[in-house]
Amino acid sequence: AQSVAQPEDQVNVAEGNPLTVKCTYSVSGNPYLFWYVQYPNRGLQFLLKYITGDNLVKGSYGFEAEFNKSQTSFHLKKPSALVSDSALYFCAVRDKYNFNKFYFGSGTKLNVKP
């Protein structure tokens, strides 16, 4: 079955420190991977996506993600966290056969403390 997993329900980091939000995928072949962010009482917002090419993908708000095929991972990273980055983060993968279907992870709550 195709899926993504976010092993951490919550990540706590101090402002100014680097952050990592983990995501692993289970898709055969080449996956199409996405990260979204959800602020309280808001809809999801697109951050970045991996299609092909460079394993390091840069996205909105200074976020980046590293695709690692051998570890089947697509971790979200930011060199220096801001308090305003506190939100719920979702990893998603596109269905290999149905281009309109996406599977979302369970979400990881990021808490950035001053």
Next chain:
Amino acid sequence: DTAVSQTPKYLVTQMGNDKSIKCEQNLGHDTMYWYKQDSKKFLKIMFSYNNKELIINETVPNRFSPKSPDKAHLNLHINSLELGDSAVYFCASSQPSGGGLYEQFFGPGTRLTVL
């Protein structure tokens, strides 16, 4: 301008009632979706339409019926509401490109509470 809008934002109703949620996108996208986010924030796709044609219909009770009068609108009607229907429902849209490599734009959500 709001790209993807939903009405109402909050919906509180009694069990057994019928209710509708409306969604509109002004992005010119061909594909629209309905997602359900439960109390644990788990997000699951329910339906997807491409240019008014139903293309994804997940394992959803027949009480849920989507309707797309045109490609800019996708409504969700729910009959005989049950307690378990309480959730946040998100509408989303996207524009297919070569290889289907597109992201989705989400509405603000409709929080449905069934009493």
